[in-house]
Amino acid sequence: MSDLPPTLTYPPAIEHAIAQISQLLRGDYPLSYRTLALLLLQDDPEIWEEVQAQESPATLAQIRALKEQLEREGGMPLGWQIEQERQRWSQQIAAQVTQITSPPRPHTVAEWVGWLCMNPWTGFPILALVLYFGLYQFVGVFGAGTVVELIEEGLFGAYINPFVERLVRATVPWQPIQELLVGEYGVWTLGVTYAVALILPIVTFFFLVFAILEDTGYLPRLAMLVDRAFKGLGLNGRAVIPIVLGFGCDTMATVVTRVLETRRERIIATLLLTLTIPCSAQLGVVLALLASYPLGLAIWAGILVVVFLLAGWLAAQILPGRAMPFYMEIPPMRLPSLSNVLLKTVARLQWYFLEVLPLFLIASVLIWIGQLTGLFELALRVLQPLVQVLGLPAETGVAFLFGFFRRDYGAAGLYDLHKRGLLSGNDLLITAVILTLFVPCVAQFLVTIKERGWRTALGMFVIAMSVAFGVGFVLSRALTVLGVHIG
Template sequence: MKGSSKKQVIGRAHHCHGVGSEEVWELEKIVLVGTPNVGKSVIFNILTGRYVTVSNYPGTTVDISTGKTMIEGKEFGVIDTPGMYSLLSPITEEEEISRKILLEEKPDIVVHIVDAKNLERMLPLTLQLIEAGMNVILVLNLMDEAQRYGVSVNVEELSRILGIPVIDTIAIEGKNIDKLKRAIINYKKAKSKVLVRQEEEIEKAINEIIALLGCSRTEAILALIASDQFAKNESLKEIVNKLSLKHNIPLNYLILSSYYEVASEITEKVVRKTKVKKETFGEKLSNLTMNPITGLPIFLLVLYGFYLFVGVFGAQTLVDFIEGTIFEEHINPHVNQLFKALIPWPILQDLFVHKYGIITLGIRYAVAIILPIVGTFFLAFSILEDSGYLPRLAMLVDRVFKKIGLNGRAVIPIVLGFGCDTMATIVTRTLETKRERIIATFQLALAIPCSAQLGVIFALLANNPRALALWLMVDVLVLLFIGWLTAKVIPGERPQFFMEIPPLRVPKFSNVLIKTWARMEWYFKEVLPIFIIASILIWIGKITGIFDMVVNLISYPVTWIGLPKETAVALLFGFFRRDYGAAGLYDLAQAGILNGVPLLVSAIVLTLFVPCIGQFSVMWKERGAKVAMAIFAFNIIFAFSIGALVGFLLTTLGVSL
């Protein structure tokens, strides 16, 4: 199962590109590798410009971006790989994909991008790449930061020791990218002056394997480290077993350690540290974000800024303008008229226009409501991401997240969930254990409302602050209680949290824009078809009577918990898009059918109710049918139960809203 999903990801990169990008894999290939947070995507963007294809989700580490670059009249395919630490012993699935690309795609040039100030812990991968016989170029990026840390590197000496081109860059300013391009086009390497030697016994085993299989040194080491994956041969297994028995430290740790030792030796020769001046403003601010006393207020401030931008500017100002002014005043009347003139049959007219039409409902919702909210959200998220604030947030919330079965790392998918739960569900891939992935997927489906849904719910309850507060309280309680419960119930290892905290950086505007644009593009490819399909399904459902049947079915539990029957329609819509449903409730509230306690109850039910069709399909794909169906069934029952409970409590206590 695991193996096949990996293949799919690679397969997608190969076969499902847009028109014209297929050839990236046919051209001479430049593959970019490196750990996260070293500016790899910046260099990728500079090299490829706008000729980029992202296989699916354009997130920072999940999928593969490919593009083309032209250097001195020669065209190259450029492949950006997910962040990786080690060629020999990959840990995450993404790392495994990076290794696959490196080992199986036979790149012509491998550009290893490292953080210059952390050369010591990044060189081991360079050494592994060189050992594997690849044409490596080492890029020491973030030289400006290194300088600020008082780190200077003797580039020529490093290049001489490793036998490969070494280039120092400040990618974000485009500095020395021309040098990198020249190194690519005139690639030359010499024999490396260093050899990473293993302990004697391990060396013996490596040589035995080489003799046995006639393979390369790297392949022999791989056979030792991942014998279950690479060592099919019986006598080979014997060599590995014999060796493992002699050591109480795991073999791969032992083998990897030697690369670190050599890296330390090299660093000592080429890196000079000078005393640094006083703390910069950025460092002071960085400390404040992590300090237990100032960290929380700063977090709340960031959250408030986020809300102002997305919740107020995006969800109110922009939506009002696009929906109210552009669509209702200018587009809708015209298209209604146009279709009335074009198509004489009212049934067919309904497909395109009127209340549920493709244009007046589907496209209008997508463009007028979703676009501004999701757009502002992704913009704000990209800024946050590029500033380096997210890991600090992760570190602040880790303790709380552990109580609900997750760890600080999950802060990224959870925050993203407030933008789009579908995208966030895909990003749960970056979580380390299967257990965390399931819990996060579940929470996203249950208690994390997406930005579009939030926008409408805020609008719905805006003039009833008490109801809004109650809604928020119920949702947070559900999040904590269910999280605590699932953490108890779902078996598996307890999460461990550790994360690199990058320095705070001022995000580069163009980079933020590129990221936001890529995410929006993904979102639109994903969302627009669903909206259109939803409109068509509603249309078919209406003609055939299936729609009324399902509404009828849902209206039973709806009336049981004391809601007006019309709410059933909104809930059914909620499955097509969560915010669709919320918008439906909004219409009901405007019409005066829903208010007070029932309004609050329906908002709660809708929030907790089944995930939208897009999220459901992603859940199915990522977590499997069983998990997806279980979450689906649980959410329906749970949403109505909590709705009933809240309604019952409020009416019994005589609370009116």
């Protein structure tokens, strides 16, 4: 096959290698020697195999030597260099032949809305509205407030749990087993009740919102909107999906970090989820706790944003590698289809139940063992000095300990303490900040081990602990020194 004069010329060193490889090749191939040489330089396994079948070992060794030499000289991988040249060439031609005839304007209402979502000036206010109505009002106030109250206090608290408790106490003779099943932290009273009556409704509402955002085409636009900011955190727009999902359930979001391309991105995203993103259950309880302290709520949110940005930025500096370029097809904006939204919500709930419910049950059993063996007492005693340094009442240690088993449970424990008048507004704020930054719940921790491995998971555990108490300490001192009382 005759080679035409090339359309696109690569940097001299690469062209030289192409010429030399073309000279060396003897076999019969269904593509030009030029393409063949380029594919060999880019290390295409299928092509190498084909060439190995037709060329002598000496030729192969020479080609390999050429490639290695080029790589040493160029610094960057050859595939990247070649691709870079193609992009440059394409952009140059496109710029030469394309003319702007009129300013680009969206034509339909849907296109307008889509454009507004991506434009930074309008996009961030829209994001704020989506967060306020979608997350705060719908999931937080309605889902975690109204609906949970109905199901947890109404259905479970008044009818189901007393019945189950009576049944167990009547049929199971041994007291520790009774405790295991229906005790304060029992498999039924804590595990099942929490999963079904508290987390399920909250997560259902969240998944509903998430599916609607997904189906309207808002999420890809959000990804484009925050892409630049995320680049500074070593991530790119694609990470929007796990991060937003984290507001529903960090455990699920940790699994979903699989959509990210590199190990580096997955580690950064997992760290941010572990450290800063409150899950919907936790968010619900914290919002309820701080609802009467607007200043406290603002400080809490501000601290989370700062820690989020700082942790991401630091991780991006420390971990080797760089942010990956991000391409995404932007689908048209449209009204969501009800069946699609319901289907996705149900599918996610199904996943949630199969993956997460067993972990709740394990957590209940662990607490039971902890209480039975006195390990709990020991852990509380270890936490005691920490709590004292923070200037908090001793009882908050229990909240921290349980916070590890269920993030929201820790916060719910605070709710009790607050009602009993043991916590001031400042104490509440400090504890809420620590609990949010604090180690993930057992479920998330187990999933992190599964996805990232033991060492990384343990590292994150230690980082989260240190950051949570460090920030708590600084906040506690700052509030005292500045004389701030949030309520």
